[in-house]
Amino acid sequence: MHFADLHLHSHYSRAVSQNMTIEELARNAKIKGLDILGTGDFTHPLWLTELKKRLSFENGIYDFDGMKFILQAEIALVYTQGGKGRRIHHILLAPSFDAVDQINEFLDKKGRRDYDGRPIFGFSSIELVEVMQSISQDIEVIPAHSFTPWFGMFGSMSGFDSLSECFGDKAKHIHATETGLSSDPLMNWRLSQLDNITLISNSDSHSPYPHRIGREANAFDLKEVNYENIIDAIRKKKLAFTVEVSPEYGKYHIDGHRNCNFSCSPQESAKLKNLCPRCGTKMTIGVLHRIEELADRPEGFVPKDAVPYKSLIPLSELIAAATGSGVVSKKVAQLYNLLIDRFGSEFSVLLNAERADLLTVVGGPIADVIISNREGKLKIIPGYDGVYGKLVLNEVQQPEQTAAKKKFTTLRDF
Ligand SMILES: [Zn+2]
Ligand SMILES: [Zn+2]
Incomplete structure (x- = not known):
């Protein structure tokens, strides 16, 4: 490959x-x-x-x-x-x-x-x-x-x-x-x-x-x-x-205003007539909204000859979330390098490394988040108007993140 x-x-x-x-x-x-x-x-x-x-x-x-x-x-x-x-x-x-x-x-x-x-x-x-x-x-x-x-x-x-x-x-x-x-x-x-x-x-x-x-x-x-x-x-x-x-995770997934610290689903935007409830001007309409507008097929449709895909968050961000450290911190770099030394490359860690083998290098929480990532089970607060989405793990959630996540749980279900 x-x-x-x-x-x-x-x-x-x-x-x-x-x-x-x-x-x-x-x-x-x-x-x-x-x-x-x-x-x-x-x-x-x-x-x-x-x-x-x-x-x-x-x-x-x-x-x-x-x-x-x-x-x-x-x-x-x-x-x-x-x-x-x-x-x-x-x-x-x-x-x-x-x-x-x-x-x-x-x-x-x-x-x-x-x-x-x-x-x-x-x-x-x-x-x-x-x-x-x-x-x-x-x-x-x-x-x-x-x-x-x-x-x-x-x-x-x-x-x-x-x-x-x-x-x-x-x-x-x-x-x-x-x-x-x-x-x-x-x-x-x-x-x-x-x-x-x-x-x-x-x-x-x-x-x-x-x-x-x-x-x-x-x-x-x-x-x-x-x-x-x-x-x-x-x-x-x-x-x-x-x-x-x-x-x-992308910076323009849902609708909102970065400066007003407000984001919402396309459905909610429709109710708001695309106007930001904080400042009253038109929100930056994200990618999801645009696809809803242009789609001529229901959600979940898979064309016959579709090329498959794998959904993955970068390894440093997984380690950062699992350890509660910054993405560019020394701690994350050390753990990252241990994994690369053992498995050869980030893609082989993300895509192929077995949990038992991961455990010989890093602890359970990091191994778990690598496996959850591969299985598409990670929760992400959607990005909007230039703000990246945020990976949220239960182990490291701050109180304000929990509140934000609650707000977005309903969003993620549409
Ligand atoms: Zn460009
Ligand atoms: Zn606004």
Whole structure:
């Protein structure tokens, strides 16, 4: 099995860790159990210079110190279509530096790409696909975190209602969309318009640490790991499975206002006419709400050829919750490293380690939470309006968390 995280950012992107370097990415990806990484930010001149210098091309794919890389960038498109302002993020995967140079040459005619790792341009998604196709049929355009409110293709604030509305007759060249952290395949399967689309999952990480990279990923069963085979698998829905965080963990799962400390289910929002009861203005409408609006199928529907998925919270967060320590604390790092030394990678701990074997390294509470995670039994207070969901374990619950959880118990049952 090969694990790929195909959407990352470099240290040249805003709000990204200065440790987001090629070395740190490759080193931490091995600890995570990832085999293939997106480079992030190939549109950025300085990052691209580093990539050209450091990556070697071997057997159909780029490589640094044994880690495979796919040339990848994310761009933001801000434009008007159908009388409405649109703001959409797209992931680009490219086969070669030659293709990347041609993409950048086109972007230079449209604006600047040196001020941020995720530059903004004013042309449409339709034009993007048209030009990418003319550069190389091997370039893949993938709508990023497609349901997030501000920049998703289906986002509540400035998105579209359908793939064909967004891409027109170029929709046939779109083979995949990214589910984003706040939605999972089960939610996406409710839209029949996505039946022929491969749902892929990536971290969109802004730091190289194993609780960030690979928190969402794609598992491929490939004879040979190269660009061509990975793109072919994405185009033909030949993924073994995807790794997802619980959608409640994502920052835009339900509706609410971060500054007003208020969140609610789509059903409750409907009663409130989408207005925040604390400040009276429109709430940020989350991914779950948007899927309810666009779904043409009932909850729980599973399409025939659906790619399976595994729902997992990163290991450091499990250890932190089980021990009551911070995610980046020394204690969590020590226990984390013991598990990696014993089982080889985070994915093998999360997916495969037996409880009895876990107990030879860590105590019962950590072993239990790792098993509960794998079995999908963890409770998470849903995220909203930019606030991450929170993992809640009975053993470490604070009084205010218990109150919050009570409030959300009903929410989780809809
Ligand atoms: Zn984005
Ligand atoms: Zn408010």
